[in-house]
Amino acid sequence: CSTKQIFPPIRAGDPTLQYLFMPPRSREQLHHIHSTARVVLVLRGRGKSIVGLENVVSERELKPGTVCIFDPMCPHHFETPFSEPLIVAPLHVFSAIPNLETNHPMFNGTIKI
Secondary structure: OOEEEOOOOOOOOOOOOEEEEEOEEOOOOOOOEEEEEEEEEEEEOOEHHHHHHHOOOEEEEEEOOEEEEOOOOOOEEEEEOOOOOOEEEEOOOOOOOOOOOOOHHHHHHHOOO
C-alpha cells in the first residue's frame, strides 16, 4: 500500500490526516497496533477491516462512508479481496515529527505483531 499526508501536523504531536491507498486483491498489510487511537474514513473502494487476535477476531466489510475507530493498542489490518482498490483517510490524533513524509505515525507509531 502507499500513504501520503493530506495535511501535516503544525507542531510535533499535533494531529495529521493521511491518504492510504491499497491495491485490489491485496493482503500485504501486516497485522499491527498503534499506541494512540485512529479514526479511519473509507473514501473509495471496498475492503475488509480485520480486528483482534487469535480466536477473537472480527471482520468488517468496508465501503465508502464507513468509519472505523481503533482504540490504542487495538490489533488490526486492512485487506482488499475485491477487484477494486481501497482508499482510506486515517486521522492520527498524535504525530511524531511534522512535515516529513516518511516520518509520521503510520511508520513510527506502528508496531508489527
